[in-house]
Amino acid sequence: MLTYIGRRAVLAIFTVWAISVLSFAIIQLPPGDYVTSYIAQMASMGSVVTDEEAANLRIQYGLGQPVYVQYFKWMRLIAQGNFGMSMEWRRPVTEVIGERLWLTVVVSVAALVLTWALALPIGIYSAVRQYSVADYLATFVGFIGLAVPNFLLALVLLYLGFVLFNAHIGGLFSPELQDAPWSPAKVWDLLKHLPIPALILGLAGTAQQIRIMRANLLDELRKPYVVTARSKGLPERTVILKYPVRVALNPFASTIGYTLPYIVSGSIIVSLVLGLPTVGPLLLKALIAQDMFLAGTIVLLLGIMTVIGTLISDVLLVWIDPRIRLEET
Amino acid sequence: MARVDVALGPASPSLDGGHPAADERAQRIFVASQWQLMWWRFRKHKVAVASAVVVLGFYLVVVGADFLAYADPNASEAQRSLMPPQRIHWFDGWRFAPYVHGIRGVRDPQTFKRVYRADPDQKIPIRFFAHGFEYRVLGLIPATRHLIGVDGGRDAGTTIFVLGTDLQGRDLWSRLMYGTRVSLTIGLLGVTLSLVLGVVLGGLSGFYGGMIDTVIQRVIEILRSIPTIPLWMGLAAALPREWTILQVYFAITLIISLLGWTELARVVRGRFLAMREEDFVVSARLVGCTQMRTIFVHMVPSFMSHIIAATTLALPAMIISETSLSFLGLGLRPPAISWGVLLQQAQNVQTVAISPWLMLPAVPVIVAVVAFNFLGDGLRDAADPY
Numbered sequence: 001m002l003t004y005i006g007r008r009a010v011l012a013i014f015t016v017w018a019i020s021v022l023s024f025a026i027i028q029l030p031p032g033d034y035v036t037s038y039i040a041q042m043a044s045m046g047s048v049v050t051d052e053e054a055a056n057l058r059i060q061y062g063l064g065q066p067v068y069v070q071y072f073k074w075m076r077l078i079a080q081g082n083f084g085m086s087m088e089w090r091r092p093v094t095e096v097i098g099e100r101l102w103l104t105v106v107v108s109v110a111a112l113v114l115t116w117a118l119a120l121p122i123g124i125y126s127a128v129r130q131y132s133v134a135d136y137l138a139t140f141v142g143f144i145g146l147a148v149p150n151f152l153l154a155l156v157l158l159y160l161g162f163v164l165f166n167a168h169i170g171g172l173f174s175p176e177l178q179d180a181p182w183s184p185a186k187v188w189d190l191l192k193h194l195p196i197p198a199l200i201l202g203l204a205g206t207a208q209q210i211r212i213m214r215a216n217l218l219d220e221l222r223k224p225y226v227v228t229a230r231s232k233g234l235p236e237r238t239v240i241l242k243y244p245v246r247v248a249l250n251p252f253a254s255t256i257g258y259t260l261p262y263i264v265s266g267s268i269i270v271s272l273v274l275g276l277p278t279v280g281p282l283l284l285k286a287l288i289a290q291d292m293f294l295a296g297t298i299v300l301l302l303g304i305m306t307v308i309g310t311l312i313s314d315v316l317l318v319w320i321d322p323r324i325r326l327e328e329t
Numbered sequence: 330m331a332r333v334d335v336a337l338g339p340a341s342p343s344l345d346g347g348h349p350a351a352d353e354r355a356q357r358i359f360v361a362s363q364w365q366l367m368w369w370r371f372r373k374h375k376v377a378v379a380s381a382v383v384v385l386g387f388y389l390v391v392v393g394a395d396f397l398a399y400a401d402p403n404a405s406e407a408q409r410s411l412m413p414p415q416r417i418h419w420f421d422g423w424r425f426a427p428y429v430h431g432i433r434g435v436r437d438p439q440t441f442k443r444v445y446r447a448d449p450d451q452k453i454p455i456r457f458f459a460h461g462f463e464y465r466v467l468g469l470i471p472a473t474r475h476l477i478g479v480d481g482g483r484d485a486g487t488t489i490f491v492l493g494t495d496l497q498g499r500d501l502w503s504r505l506m507y508g509t510r511v512s513l514t515i516g517l518l519g520v521t522l523s524l525v526l527g528v529v530l531g532g533l534s535g536f537y538g539g540m541i542d543t544v545i546q547r548v549i550e551i552l553r554s555i556p557t558i559p560l561w562m563g564l565a566a567a568l569p570r571e572w573t574i575l576q577v578y579f580a581i582t583l584i585i586s587l588l589g590w591t592e593l594a595r596v597v598r599g600r601f602l603a604m605r606e607e608d609f610v611v612s613a614r615l616v617g618c619t620q621m622r623t624i625f626v627h628m629v630p631s632f633m634s635h636i637i638a639a640t641t642l643a644l645p646a647m648i649i650s651e652t653s654l655s656f657l658g659l660g661l662r663p664p665a666i667s668w669g670v671l672l673q674q675a676q677n678v679q680t681v682a683i684s685p686w687l688m689l690p691a692v693p694v695i696v697a698v699v700a701f702n703f704l705g706d707g708l709r710d711a712a713d714p715y
Contacts, residue, residue, distance in 0.1 A: 015550075026563035026567060143699065143702070147695055147702060149653060151653060155672075155691070156691070159685070163685075261555060262556075268559055283559060284562065284658075302556055303555055
C-alpha cells in the first residue's frame with residue numbers, strides 16, 4: 001500500500017514539474033520580456049522607467065540569462081512565496097489571485113461531489129432496471145451531457161433564465177454581498193448560488209460515470225454470488241447494495257483522477273460565461289493583456305491544485321479497494 | 330437480417346451445415362473478407378448508420394460551402410445589422426414559388442434601436458441555382474452559381490437572410506456554411522496529427538515495452554492529469570498577433586493535437602500488446618521479416634479498424650476544443666470564420682436575449698459532436714467482427 005501511494009506521489013511530483021515547465025514556457029513564449037512590456041505599460045501611463053530601474057528589474061528576474069537559469073530563478077522566487085508582479089494590476093500576483101483560487105476550488109469540489117451524488121444512484125438504478133423508461137432517459141440525458149460543450153450549456157441556461165424568469169442565474173454571490181466580508185450570511189449565499197455552476201460543470205462527468213457504473217454493475221449482477229445471496233433469502237435491497245455495488249464501485253472510483261482535471265478545465269470557460277469570480281476570467285484577461293506572470297502563475301496553481309486533488313483521490317481509492325492495497329508492484 | 334445474425338453467432342447450428350441453404354449462407358461468411366464482415370456488423374447499428382449519413386452531410390457542406398452560401402460571408406452592411414431570420418413562404422397561392430417579403434429597417438424613435446418590418450406588398454422570389462458572388466470550385470474553377478439567390482443586387486431591401494444577420498449585418502447562413510468548413514477541417518487535421526503522434530508513440534510503447542513503454546506511459550499519465558483548457562489558452566495567447574489566418578489555423582491545429590494524442594496512443598499500445606505474441610506475428614518474425622515489415626505489413630492492417638474507430642471518437646473533442654478556444658477569442662480570430670468565432674457574438678446574455686438567432690451556430694456543434702460519437706461507437710463495435 002505504501003509503495004503504491006509512494007509511486008503515485010513520485011508521479012505527482014513529476015507532474016508538478018512538467019506543469020511548472022509548461023507554465024514557464026507560457027511566460028516565455030510571447031516576444032519581448034517582462035521589462036519591455038513593463039516599460040511600454042508605464043510609457044502609456046505617462047511615466048518613464050529609467051535605464052537604471054530597467055536594469056535592476058532585469059537583474060531581479062534574471063532576464064538576459066540562459067533560459068534554464070531564468071527558470072531556476074523563477075522557481076526560487078516561487079519557493080519564497082513570491083510569484084512576481086502583475087503588470088496590469090501593478091500588485092503582487094498572489095494578492096490579485098487571492099480568494100479567487102479558493103472559490104475555484106469550492107466550485108470544482110462542488111461539481112465533483114455533485115457528479116458522484118448523481119451518478120451513483122442513477123447508475124445503480126439504470127443497471128438494476130435495465131431497459132426501463134428511466135434507464136433510457138438516463139442514457140439520453142447522458143448523451144446530451146457528453147455532447148454539449150459545457151460553455152454552451154451555461155449559455156443556454158443563462159438565456160432561458162433570462163427569458164423565462166427574467167433572472168440572472170450567473171455569479172456566485174448576490175450583488176449586495178459581493179464585496180462584503182465573509183460572514184455566515186455570505187457563506188449561505190454562496191451555497192445557494194453553487195448548484196447551477198456545479199451542475200453545468202458536472203454534467204459531462206456525471207454522464208460518463210453513469211455509463212461506467214451501469215456497465216460495471218451489469219457485469220456483476222450476472223455473477224453466481226448474487227444468485228447465492230438472493231437464494232439465501234436476503235431482501236433485494238441488501239443483495240444489490242451489499243455485494244455487487246461494492247465491487248462495481250472500484251473501477252468507478254478510479255476514474256475520479258481523470259474527472260478532476262476535466263472539471264477544473266471546464267470551470268475556466270464556464271466561469272467566463274456565468275461571470276463567476278474564479279480565476280477563469282482573470283486568466284483570460286491576463287492572457288489577452290500578455291500579463292504573463294499572472295497567467296503563468298494561474299496555470300501553475302491550477303495544475304498543482306489538480307495534482308493534489310488527484311493524489312487525494314488515489315489515496316481514497318487504496319482505502320476502498322483492497323486489491324490495490326495488496327498489490328505488490 | 331438473417332445472414333448477419335449467422336455472422337454474429339458462430340455457435341448457431343446453421344454453421345454445422347446440413348441444410349443446403351444454410352450451408353450456402355455459411356459459405357458466404359467464411360469467404361467474406363474482414364471488411365465485409367465489419368460492414369455487415371456496422372449496418373446493424375441503425376443509429377450509427379444514421380450518424381454516418383449526418384457526418385457525410387457535414388463534409389458535403391465542407392466541400393460545397395461556397396455553393397450553399399448565397400452571400401459573401403464577410404460583406405458587412407450597417408443598414409441591416411441584427412436582422413432577424415426571414416420567414417420563407419413556400420407557396421404563392423397554390424403554386425410552388427418560394428418568396429420572402431421585403432424588409433424595411435426603421436429606427437425606433439423611443440429606443441433608437443433598429444427594428445425591421447416585413448413589407449407584405451413586396452414579394453422577393455427566391456431563385457434556385459441563381460448567380461451570386463464569385464468563388465472557385467475546390468479553389469480552382471471560377472463559378473458564380475449558388476443553390477439559392479435573388480434577382481438584382483445586394484441592396485438591403487431585396488436580399489434574403491434565411492437565418493438573419495449578425496451585428497455587422499453579415500448573413501448568418503452563409504457564415505455558418507463557411508464556419509462549418511473551417512471547424513470540421515481543423516478537427517480532421519488535428520486528429521490526423523494526433524494520429525501520427527499516437528501511432529508512433531503508442532506503437533513504440535507497445536512493440537518494445539520495457540523502459541520505453543514505462544517512460545511513454547508516464548508522459549501520457551502526466552498529460553492526462555493536467556487541466557487542458559488553461560494550457561491551450563496560454564499557448565494560443567502566445568501566438569503572434571500579426572500572423573495570417575492560415576498560420577493561426579495551423580498553429581491552433583497543432584496545439585489541439587499536441588495535447589490530444591494520448592487516448593489514441595493508449596488504444597494503439599493496447600492492440601500492439603495484444604498482438605505481439607500472436608502466431609502470425611511470431612511466424613513473420615521467424616521467417617526473417619524486418620521489424621518495419623512486421624509492423625506495417627502484418628500488424629497495422631489487422632488493427633486498422635480499431636484505429637479508425639478511435640480516430641472518429643477523438644474528433645468531437647477536437648471540434649469542441651477549437652470552438653471553446655475561438656469562443657474565448659484565443660483561437661481563430663476574425664476575419665476567419667468558424668463555429669467558435671460565430672458563437673463569440675453570443676457571449677453576452679443581453680445580446681442573445683434580444684437576438685436569439687445568434688445562438689444558432691451551437692446547433693451544428695452539438696449535432697456534429699453527437700453524430701461523431703455515435704458513428705465512433707458503431708465503428709468500435711464493428712471493428713472486431715469475429
